Amino acid sequence: MTVLDTPAWRPRTDAAPLLPDPEPYRLLGTPDAARLDAALLRSLYGQLVRGRRYNQQATALTKQGRLAVYPSSTGQEAGEIAAALALRPQDWLFPSYRDTLAVVARGVDPVEALTLLRGDWHTGYDPRACRVAPLSTPLATQLPHAVGLAHAARLRGDDVAALAMVGDGGTSEGDFHEALNFAAVWQAPVVFLVQNNGFAISVPLAKQTAAPTLAHKAVGYGMPGRLVDGNDAAAMHEVLTAAMDRARSGGGPTLVEAVTYRIDAHTNADDATRYREDDEVAAWRTHDPVTLMECELTARGLLDDALRTGAADDAEAMAADLRERMHATPVLDPMDLFAHVYAEPTPQLREQRAQLQAELEAEHRS
Template structure:
């Protein structure tokens, strides 16, 4: 294909009417949508195909789904102000966390709450930002996990800074940075990718291409058919992988993290997945996408896919499923109990930690709020 062929293609008409995404080539995968190994697919190492390791991955997928469902319920109960669901994208969350070691850094977006709890952060702390009680409810240094980022792509340069600092210090840490597909159109994404390549920083950029930047479909915010192709412009490897195939995600991320850790520089990974739920609880996704499209992706659910594979190999049965159900329900019960307790507030805190020395404007605002509180 020539550049002229690409620019002349009428992608607008194709993408607007198709339920299935317009792909020039299939992303790397190990399993098809039915949970069977594909012919000529990616070849993971034997360790990544170990039934015990895959069963742990399946448990993590189920746990992420249970957490996401409970967080969605908390929004409807008024316990959370907003929640961006990751339903359908759990394989990206699980694979990213499993690829990292304790000293590595994770830089999440607002949609990656499941990755936070998979890393061990208590749910009540992980969801503090979305509860609206504090900017971040956990210690980023303790968990080597930066605060969730709401502005698109602004965590990218921070990932490069962390990776470059580790490289200069002789620290083998890697920074893994989540992006959404819409974030790849932002200037901060360009600056991060270019800087990481120039300095050969140990960074992995994981783009969860869930087909929509809020209500804008992918083909309306970029003319690139593959987001992974953008990597060549920065001089780094770009890999396109099925984001709903945990085995393929594990293989690609393990290689990219190891490459970064051993001085090979950054990698851009495009994980092709789908946002099954609305953008947030404040969004009406039916206004901009077809129900048939959602159903197409439901049939490619990452949990069902791996579950069928493990069942066919005798590693998963009804007894194990029941055990996982019980574990997830216990965790959700703890979540409900924690969020039933109303958090305590100190209104003065919103004026602290903004500047080293509080400005006159902030002081005036603080006094105004104090007066309003006293008058109640």
């Protein structure tokens, strides 16, 4: 027996079953859509309309000075909604900074979801209470955290799985590769959702990777890769739900690439016209997730005035409440800068706290 005949070098899995489909998986507008539950379609529609209005209102708040910055997910609502709906109450969501809609769809108060982007706190909600990790502004750093939590939950015997969200730009970070490798080797109950919206700020995907798709990257780590139409809410819901079920049952991680598009600029501080053409944006508007769902509902005779009006009224009520509460000036304590940083404050932190306290007291006396 030669060295190359020994089993240590051999691949652990056959690559063929791990490969994604050659084209993004779709359901809406196809014959397979006939098997979809009508109640699910109505629910997805209502969530999409609400999500679109949430993005519009949050974007308006930046123009009014109530948010420091807002990374809009307009055009990506299908993936955001599906990610939240694929979770059970005990599961965990690990969002990126663009995923506030997924956080809201998970049940977090919209004002609390936007607190980080307002600049008030590092996070505005209790992660343990809602099973949502803090919004991650550094690219991909939340992915190893998701794997660690999922792996720890399995070791403890807890019935918990994690879903980690990242953009196409995040797949160029080392944290992405480390997380996928760790998850696959340990078969951690975690699903990675890559929302490929075409650009990492101004850098198009073609300048980031030469892989056939981002879903193909899964094969190198030994996990399945799924390529999905990210604007098809029904397809996204089906694929993510199946991936989460697989993770929970011990099947290991899955990498899901949602092919979508960032209709708005990277943030309100970005000028997207400098690096992409208006015609490209217009073409993607014809593949809008809300429109796709409306067409499916109409074709099946499910989109009546009651559903349309009810969804619009619910969305407007949410926007009005968000607008009213975000216009209230928050009462902030500068000393909160030093709270919740370390369980036991470091000497440097105590020194800085004392310095700020002295400056505030001096200012008050003057």
